[in-house]
Each structure stands twice: as structure tokens, then as C-alpha cells.
Amino acid sequence: MIALASTVLLSACAADRPDPVRIVGSSTIFPFAAKTAETYSERTGVAVVVEQTGSGGGHKLFCSGNPSIDATTSSRPQKPSETALCEANGVTPIAEIRLGFDGIVLARAIDAAPMDIDQLTLYSALARDLPTSGTDCTPIPNPYQRWSEIDPSLPADVIKVYGPPPTSGTRDAFVETAMETGARRFPCLADMERDTPNIFRARVHNLREDSYWVDAGENDNALIRTLANTPTAIGVFGFSFLDQNTDKVSGIAIGGVRPSQTSIRNRTYPVVRDLFLYFRGGSDPNVLGYAAEFTSDEASGAGGYLEEIGLIPLPDEERAAMRQRVESAAMPGGSAR
Amino acid sequence: MSVDKDTRRGLFANPAVEARMRKRRGAERRFRAYGRAAVAFSIAALAWLLISIVSTGASAFTQHWVTLDLNLAPKDTDTIPNDRRRLADALAQAFDVPSNEETRRELLQIISASAATADIRQRHDEAMAIKITVPTSDLADQFLKGHIDPALPQGQRPITDRQISWIAILDAEGRINRRFNRGLFGNPDSRDPERAGLASAIFGSAMIILIAGALALPVGIGAAIYLDSFAPQTGWGGRLTRFLEVNINNLAAVPSIVFGLLGLAVFINFFGLQRSIPLVGGLVLALRMFPTIVIASRAALRVVPDSLTDSALSLGASPMQAVFNHRVPLAAPGMLTGSIIGMAQALGETAPLLMIGMVAFVTSVPSSPMDPATALPVQIFLWSGSAEAAWAERTSAAITVLLAILMIINGAAIIWRERLQRRRKL
């Protein structure tokens, strides 16, 4: 009976089902990560699971050392505090791959009047508190209720903007590019940035909470319907989403430039950000295969299936460099940043 | 003593009385009309719900497929092979248009490019003429089903004039046919609506319900039997019994999201189980089902007359024998029906599963309770969030499938109960 038992024990050790590849991270990159996962899974039979946690949450999970999380996507670069967390938990070396560009757009229903906003107006409309004047930085709560109060050339619509919640990398990118640029036009705030950049950032990144700015959830369907029903409302989201719904919403020009594949690619549209993928160097080949699929021509190249769903591809040389990074990350200890 | 009609009428011939009686009879008629209106409203609401969902979803059960003859260029061995580009070039050649970025993009949007690319990847690398049959893209599918209005100006619809003309050419050549959408049932979830299916969701739900049932049924029925026949009714034991009964009644009315919170705090955080696996879903739903099963089983046991148990006891049976050989078999049909109906309710639960993380995108059908998966109602919730028309159609179809499954389960339970009751003639 003991012999029988020991043979069963040995056979139990041998059987080992491959773990699925788990990706967490940005909800903007989620459609791209999921499509890549599907193609990769179909090609190789490896199971992939993609979860939307927001860029911040993705970094937190990835850097917590949880062995089942293999990679995270992020619509902003990893912050130093997050890198420190990764190192503290032994998640090193980390490979950072740029996947492409995305623009952050403001959009209205397709039958609404077109608008052209500049970044100062945007900041004035959405900041939680504004400086009392150009030179006096004492904060007063934002008094504006209509766009025409800020810029008489804009329509007299009530300010109503639906945007990403704070866990979203889109929000981070929006406040860093659009809000900071607008804030700098106040001389006293520009001075504050020069002298005390942390306080400047803390001040400028706060958006209104009095229902002129509304944190929209992940239900795209509802957001589109809301915008369609309220032609005066504006939505803030990634360009990829606008691109998939051009029959229902249209982008608003910022600083005179309307968002499009071209204007984002050559950065004439001012609110552009990079999209990233982070994984561990030397991890198991399935994860590397996934990263390789993500950087392949078919996926994130021009004319690829990710461009079809709104990703703006990197220039070819840069993409080739990223592919190199993936390959060099295959060697243990091969970091690539 | 009989009073004739004239006398009677005379007694009440007072006009004030007549007026009051008319008002009262009017009130009676109005009251009855309110009742009828209430019933009619409820039934009409149900009808509106079912009709709007089934009619939206009906078109998702068919899918347009297209057969293409393509001349593929050889696979480029210098650079990394790009089968999608080969597909696009072949399509451009087939439609006799120049192959530039814009036309390639539009061409790939009328068929299911990912299905076609997967097909081509498996073929030979040299130049060859092939015939492939793939689903049309969701855009073309919606257009062919009539859900996109071609009369709208081009900027206001998702399909361009050129794409419409290409689809017309394919249709005229007889290459497009409409088939039953087997992929809806056989495929796992996908980012492309034309390839998305419910296989992962149905398997996940099946595993969750099996695990939940396997845990909740024995425990629930055992608890019901205990409370019905063995629990002490007096003294401290009696107090405990009544406390347990109050507890179970309360648990049955606790919102299901609280069970999700419990699952998150205990199973995932404390015990460290993985997120989004059917095992944890099954555990959480077992807790959810448990009070319902206890209450249904107790109701079934209560119907059995005590005289049966008493007579068994008087003939020398032990309490355990009296209960298990006499009471339980008679209550069994009711107990099982109640349990099955409880399981059907668990099939529709979404909120607890959201809490334990079953909202991930999973690429393959799960093969064990430890594989990440999703469940049918969660899949419906996820699909309902996407804005494209093709997803609305498929969400409605998924709901139709869910409702059909529930109807079958509930119907089977009721029929089974009728048959067992007829046999046992209580």
C-alpha cells in the first residue's frame, strides 16, 4: 500500500498546468492589451487574463510582488515612488516598453456647435480653485459657471465636463499636460512652479468637485449616450475612444488644432501622451511572447490591428528598438529601461 | 314573510339614498378597474421588457459570412512576417484598388480581419491563391442587417460609401450568406463583436453553480432537518434555536453585495485565494444560496403531518430513523424543488461576482475551477458597457440565452415536483 501511495505522490508532482499570463493596468490601454491578448492566445494557446485596474492600481499590484501578476500597462511613465516600491518588493529588473501614442481629447455630440478652447480657458473652467489675479495666487474657489464667462467667443453653455476618475492614468496625463500648461499662463503660478514645483503640482492638479466636472465611470455606452443627449456637455477621454465613435461624437480643437491621427503623431495637438507596458526582466517566456506580440508590426505597426482600434503607432525605428528591448529582457538580469 | 319588489323599492325610494348608492357602486367599479389596471400594468411591463430585449437580440443569432478568393503575396522572410498586410494587399488586388494606408484600413474593416489573418497564418508561405470563409466584420454585419442607415450623410455613420459599394459587389457575386451564429455559443469572449461568444461565460457559470450547489445543498438541507426535527425548543437550547432561525431569516434578506464583500475580505484577502476563479465565486454563492435553501426545505418539511413521525416513534423507531425514513422522503420533492429554484436565482447573481474580480477579460474557455473565468450575468454586464451597436445586439442575445436557461431550470423543477407529488400522494 505504501508503494502504491508513493507512486501516486510522484505523479502528482509531475502534472503542472501552465499559469495564465495576467495583465493589469490602465483602462485606456485595456482595449489594446485585450486585443493583443486575444491574438496571442489564439496563436499560441496560452491563456491570458487582462484586468482593468487603472494605471495607479496596476503599478501598485505589479510592484507588490504578487507572483501571479505578470505585467502592467500604464498611460503614464512609472513614478519614482512606484519604482521604489517595486525594488522594495523584489520586482526587478523592470522592462519598460513604449507601445504608442494616445491623445486626450475633449469631445461633444456630433450635432453640437464646434468649439475651440485654449489651455488657459480649460484650466480656468476646471480647476478647483483659481488665483485671485495674475499676480496674486491666493486661491479662490472657481466662480465660473458658463464657458462664455471665461472667453466671450465661446458659447454660453453651462460648464459640464465628464472625465476620468482619479485612478485613471488618463486623468493624470490630462492634469499634467492640459491643466499644467494652462496654469502656467498665470504669472504667479509660473513663479510657483519654478520655486516650489511640488506645491504647484498639488495645487494645479485638483479639479472641481462641484458637479461642473463629473467623474465618469467605465461605462462607455452610458457616456456616449449622455453626450448625445446633452449637446452642451463635454467628455474627456482617450483619442482611441473618439476614433471608434466618430459617428456619434466629434473632437474639440485645443489651441486651434483638432485631434486626429496626424496631429497627434506629429504632436501639433498639444495633449499627447505615451503608452507603456512594464514587465519583469527574465520572466517566463509566455510573458515575453506577449510583449513581443504587442510590439510586432501586425499589432502596433502602421496598419496594424491596434491602429485600427485607435492606437497611434510609434515610428518604425522606435518600435524596432522596443522589440530589441523585449528580446534583451529575455535574459535573466537583462534589464531594459 | 316575503316582501314584494314594489314594497322594497318603496322602502328605499329616497332620492338621496339613490344618489349615494350610485356613488358607492361607482366607487366599487373604479376600485375593480384599479385592480385590473394594476394587473395589466405588471403584465405589460413584463411584456415590454421581454419584447424589447428579445427583438434586439434576435438578429444576433445569425451572422453574415463571406467567402473570398484571394491571391496572397509570398511571406516576407527578411522582416518579421506581417500576415495582416498580406491580407490587405490581397483584398486591394481583389477589389482592384490601389493599396495605400487608407484603402487598406477601409478594406480590413469590412471583414473580420482577425479571423482572416489567423486563417492565413496557418497557410503556406509562398504566393498562392486561396479561398477563405470568414465572418464579415461587425460593421458590415450591422449594415447588412439593416441597422445602419445608408441615407445618412457619410460623416454621421460609421460606414463609408466606398465600403458600402464593396459590400454590394460581394453580395452581387453571391459571396455573402447568412448563417446561424454558432460562434455566439462556442467562442470565448473577444474584442471583436463578430467573434465574441459565451462559451467562457457559460462554462464559468456552470462551474460556479455546481460548486455552490454541492456546498449549499447538503448543508442547507441538513440544517433544515435539524431545525425542524432535532433542535431543542426549550431552555437555553431553545433560545439558541430561535436565534438561529432569526439569523437564517435575516441572512436570506441581506443584499447580495454584502456577500461579495465577505468573499473579498475572507476568501481573497484572508485565505489568499486567487481572484476571478470560479472556486471563489462558487463559495460566495454557496453562502448566498444557503439561507434560501434552508427556508424552502423547512417549508417543505412543515407540510408533512406530525402524526406520521409520531406513529413511527411509537412503533419503536429512533428519532433519526423516524425523520430520515418517514419525514424526509415525503418532503424531498419540495426540498429539491426549492433548492433548484435557489440555484436558478444564484445563476442570475452579478454583484457578488463583481466584488471578487470576475470582470477580467479572459481569452480562453476555463477547464477547471481554478482557471480564471467569468460568468454569464457578468459577461452581460461587461458587454452592456460597450457603445457599438453590435454589442447591444449581442448583449440582448446573451440575456435571451440566460432567460431561456432560467426558464428551463425553473420549469423542470416545477414539472418534477408535480410528478413526484402525484406519485407520493400525500
Place this chain on the structure above:
Amino acid sequence: MNDPVPIYMLVIVGALMMGAYRVVYGRAARLVMPDVSGPVSTRAQPRHHARLAAALTGLIGVGVYLAGLSLRGPTPSASLDGLWLLACVAIPMLPMALSIRNVRPDFAARTHIERMAETGLMLLALVALLTTVGIVASLVFEATLFFQDVSILEFLFGTHWSPQTAIRAGESGQSGAFGAVPVFAGTFLITLIAMAVAGPIGLMVAIYLSEYASPRTRGIAKPVIEVLAGIPTVVYGFFALISVGPAIRDAAAWMGADVATQSSLAAGLVMGVMIIPLVSSLSDDVIRAVPQSLRDGSTALGATKSETLIRVVFRSALPGIIGAFLLAISRAIGETMIVVMAAGRAANLSANPFDAVTTVTVQIVALLTGDQVFDSPRTLAAFALGLVLFVITLLLNIGALAVVNRYRTRFE
């Protein structure tokens, strides 16, 4: 991570159980063989001896297995596992031997096994207690962590809800106010709308079907209305999103008002329709329980049917109906999917049913289906909300039960 737990040891324990059963059964069966004149009376049947043997063997075996499992360190060693296996095989042999010895005419095996079974059933019933304790413990534990950061008073009475605090330095967030009054107000508003629909309609349905309808009508209408109760709430949510919401918006636009798609009116209406069967069936039971003598007396005094129903039956059934309403309110408060899909997330303090509002359940979902961090006030706020939800539904249920019980004694 793939460290195989020797489940096969449980298989071995199972085999030992079966062996014990067979051995003891055979021995006990031979006991009854008449090798003396006259019958030999035993205190138990062979199967009882056998079951007791199997149960004792199994319990000890599983106990050894679990003990070994908990003592096992993070790295399994073959020698310790071998020792564990030996223990799993050898130790259950002891109760087996004991049982074999106990196969005697005067040993009341049946009593023992039945007492064990009864204890087992009691433990199953205690699962309910365990679940409640688990729910309360986990909610209270996490909520206490939350209340270390945010004061209870601010939570219960503050009027500014923006819980999305920065999770780490450098992330922009909302201001981190946790005043839950707007959230409670949203729940209250939607529940009010739902009960305004379900209350009168459910009651009238119950009255009509039990008092006025022919048996045939009742036989058809009642199951049809019960179907409303069986439809999953995610389906109702989707229905609200694609049909009811746009219909309300169109109707309001036709009347000249400007209405969002995600409104509390849409969610409330659909939730009301969902609750109708609950109110109807509970009220039906209550109305039928009113004694016929009261109805007859009223009719004898010349009242029309509706007058009897309103003035006599309804009045006497009122406590029961209130209990039914309380249960329905409890159901409406705890409902999640309909409001998540149809009512939106804006935490407004708005009495306008055409605005988007948020409820307790929507906030719980929003806070937890995103960042999973268990040491920040944001995710813990979900548990605080969950605790409030649990307590309120508990109070409503107990209240309903109390009201119904007092009502039942009226007629006895």
C-alpha cells in the same frame, strides 16, 4: 506556488472508512447467527455498528490529515510527508480496532451513531451563525480601520462625498471627503420612487387577484407576475439603459424638459417593477389571513365589496402589509445592478428625479472595482458603506418580523 497538497491521503482515509464498514458489518452480522437456542437480542443492527466504525475511522483520519496540513511548512519535505502518510494510515486503525471490539450484543451502536449524526446536523445549522458572524466581523474590522482615518460623525452626517483620495504621493485625486449624506439621499430617493410604483400596484394586484379575479384569471396572472421576480437584476439594468431611460428622456423632451439618460427615475421605475411580485405575494398572504367572519359581517351590514376591502380587510391587515412594505424597502435598498447600470455615479444632493444620483451600492462597486488597495481610506469606505447597508437592512427585517408577529396574535 504549485506545491501539490497530497489529496490522495484523503482517498486513503476514504478507503479505510469503507474497509472499516465492511469488516465491522460482517462481524456484527455474524453476531445474530443463532448458535444458541432462542434469539440473541442485540441493542443495534449490524449496519449501525458498521456506520459507527466508518464514522470514527473517517473522523480520526480527516483530523490527522488536517493536523498535518496545518503543521506543514512552506517547503514540503519528502520525509515529513512520508511520516504524515504513515500517520494517516496507522492512526485511523485504532478506532477501527476499537469498533471491532465493540461488536457485542449489549453495545448500543445505534444510539452512538445517531447522536453523532445529530451533532453533525447541528453543526450544519451553525453554518448560518458562522456566516453572520463572518459578515459582521469582516465588515466591522475593515470599517474600524476606516473610522481611524475618518470620524464616524463626518461619515454619517457630512454632506460632501468625494472619496477618491490620492493613493500615493504624486497621484492627483479628489479631496477625500467622506460625508455620506448625498449617497444615503440617493438611495432614499430611488427607494422612494421604487416603492411609489411597487407599493400601490403590488397591493392592488394582490387584492384584485385574491378577491375579484376568477380562478382561471388568477391561475394565469399569478405565475406570469411571478416571472418578474425571477428575472435577474442585470437584465433589468440593461432594460433600463436601452429602453426605459431613452423613453423617459424622449417623454421629458416632448414636454420640454432636459433630462440625462442616467436618471434616478429610470432606475427607480424599473426597480419598482421588479419589486411588484414581492409586495404582491406578501400582501396576498396577509389579506388571505384575515378571517372570513369579518368580511361576512361587513357585507351583512350592506357594504360594497370595495368598501369591505378598504375599511375592514385592509385596516385589519395593515400591520402585515406594513411588514411587507418594510421587506420590500429592504430589498430596494440593497439592489445593486439596476442602479449601477441605470443611475450613474454623480454624488448630488438633488431632489430632482431627473438628475443622476448615486446610491450606497453603486459607490461600493465603484470603490472596489478599480484600485485594490486595502490600506487606503478609499477602499475601506466601501466596507463602511457595506456595514451601514447591512445594519439598515437588518433593522428593517427585524422590524418587519416584529410587526408581522404582533399582527398574527391579533386574530388568535
